[in-house]
Amino acid sequence: MIGEPEQTFSNRLRNVEHAIGSTLPRDYIELLENGVPKYDVPPVVPFRDDVWDVLDFFELGDGPKYVQLDEMCRLVSDVLPRFAVPIASDQAGNLFCLYVDGPHSGQVVWWDHERASGDYDIEVVSPSLSAFLSSIRQAPGDSEPGLRN
Template identity: 25%
Template structure:
């Protein structure tokens, strides 16, 4: 089970609903629970496998909601048009790649790794599935 070295200031369900309303998205329940518990932060166990060909990477930090350097809202606005619209970035790795959470359609609730410096042939060409749910991704960090 992953522990967090540090977490961001506590937020309420109203803060999350406000974020969802502002960006017209619905976050999966288990991710909402994570935000209520930690509101992002730095995981103690942070390594994850990308794929056999890409190896592994680390979660640098999970984004939170509120007044912090990198938060969900700022990252959402920066990456709008860069990442597929069915996703929101929830974390990054030290190389500037993003960990994305599916927020609609067939990707709902699934966690993907988005590599920023691969020029994809199609929308999903630089993305690798990491887990079928946020909980699965989080508990499998090592």
């Protein structure tokens, strides 16, 4: 907007870390700096003895507001478990989160948005961010998801 100071990547990153009460791991910061994965067709990750779609990865870039990590943290940080950073969403609006501290530190978990207030149950999807990213596959029956630049 006119008259508003431009938010730099560093400022936006600091805002996210303030919202979650912890610093982000270096590998996740590097992913944000280099650009999160973007696909022509939503890919899937193995989860619950099946595969689960990954609709959008959150970024600190110039894409639509609904995929901005700082905006997502602003919207959901009060209902997510402590130290859980939303990194992606599925097609139902549930979140894949990276734990940055605590007993699940480093793990990627799935958080169902349809829950009672104060319900912080999560399900582990991957033991690490790198394992999560390397487990991404094309959806069964879909053509190659086609990683976009």
